[in-house]
Amino acid sequence: MLNLEGRVALVTGSSRGIGRACAIRLAEAGADVVTNYVTSRSAAEDTALEICARGRRAWIVKADVSEEEDIQSMVDFIGEKVGRLDVIVSNAASGGFRPLLESSSRHFEATMNLNVMAIVHLVKAAMPLLERSEGRAKVIALSSHGSQIALPSYGLVGTSKAAVESIARHLALEIGDRGVNVNVVKSGLVETDSTKRFPDAERMFAERQAKTMTGGRDLTADDVANAVAFLASPMADMVQGEVLTVDGGAAVHV
Numbered sequence: 001m002l003n004l005e006g007r008v009a010l011v012t013g014s015s016r017g018i019g020r021a022c023a024i025r026l027a028e029a030g031a032d033v034v035t036n037y038v039t040s041r042s043a044a045e046d047t048a049l050e051i052c053a054r055g056r057r058a059w060i061v062k063a064d065v066s067e068e069e070d071i072q073s074m075v076d077f078i079g080e081k082v083g084r085l086d087v088i089v090s091n092a093a094s095g096g097f098r099p100l101l102e103s104s105s106r107h108f109e110a111t112m113n114l115n116v117m118a119i120v121h122l123v124k125a126a127m128p129l130l131e132r133s134e135g136r137a138k139v140i141a142l143s144s145h146g147s148q149i150a151l152p153s154y155g156l157v158g159t160s161k162a163a164v165e166s167i168a169r170h171l172a173l174e175i176g177d178r179g180v181n182v183n184v185v186k187s188g189l190v191e192t193d194s195t196k197r198f199p200d201a202e203r204m205f206a207e208r209q210a211k212t213m214t215g216g217r218d219l220t221a222d223d224v225a226n227a228v229a230f231l232a233s234p235m236a237d238m239v240q241g242e243v244l245t246v247d248g249g250a251a252v253h254v
């Protein structure tokens with residue numbers, strides 16, 4: 001039984017897309033949820049309303065998670081106003097889609113700060129709260145197929161996602177014995193605001209449809225959120241440092 005009653009979860013970038021679906025799914029499983037956004041205040045408010053409609057408490061925090069100071073302020077807020085933190089879903093990411101040969105150090109730095117360093121800064125800031133969690137605390141990061149395979153204009157993000165997967169393993173080594181599980185959900189292609197902007201998006205969605213081995217159903221943000229909720233729950237207490245792929249089998253289909 002997937003039960004997160006009494007737990008508090010922080011989902012970064014939960015105003016839209018997969019993060020929003022995760023926040024709502026965690027609330028359905030019983031968690032109170034801190035919603036984070038950087039620009040879309042009204043979308044974050046909408047996510048919070050959905051959480052409250054499920055009988056859970058919701059807080060909204062504006063924080064740019066590519067900035068260590070913003071992360072520290074958000075975690076300070078959680079410590080002071082919420083009083084506990086049991087689950088972190090490190091979901092917010094971007095990086096833009098451009099060939100590596102058209103990428104500057106500035107592009108790399110911005111992508112790595114948001115997609116990679118945010119996890120380290122989040123865990124560092126939140127450790128005092130995570131260590132006080134009853135039962136095992138859970139950190140879940142979002143990755144994509146670009147961590148392993150080459151996709152057009154995806155070199156920046158793909159590189160960052162490979163780093164995310166390695167960071168999860170190394171954080172598991174560093175804090176696993178201090179009561180925290182760190183795992184990754186590797187999502188297949190889901191239609192969200194960012195993937196609609198992919199160069200050649202139409203072709204990519206058609207290819208995904210052909211490769212999925214689950215009867216032609218489109219992968220949705222809710223499918224990804226279900227895996228996140230499992231990893232956030234005590235049912236996954238012995239899953240540590242792992243990458244769980246949720247893509248309807250697309251990645252193993254030739």
Ligand SMILES: NC(=O)c1ccc[n+]([C@@H]2O[C@H](COP(=O)([O-])OP(=O)(O)OC[C@H]3O[C@@H](n4cnc5c(N)ncnc54)[C@H](OP(=O)(O)O)[C@@H]3O)[C@@H](O)[C@H]2O)c1
Binds near residue numbers: 016036063143189192
């Ligand atoms: N969609 C896919 O097909 C897919 C596949 C594999 C993996 N993923 C991963 O899943 C995660 C979510 O992707 P998505 O497609 O749902 O993204 P999305 O629709 O573009 O939403 C991005 C979310 O992140 C927030 N965000 C962006 N920059 C931020 C920052 N600096 N600080 C705090 N929040 C920030 C946005 O907040 P605002 O609304 O305030 O801008 C928004 O809530 C990412 O890690 C992505 O790499 C997605």
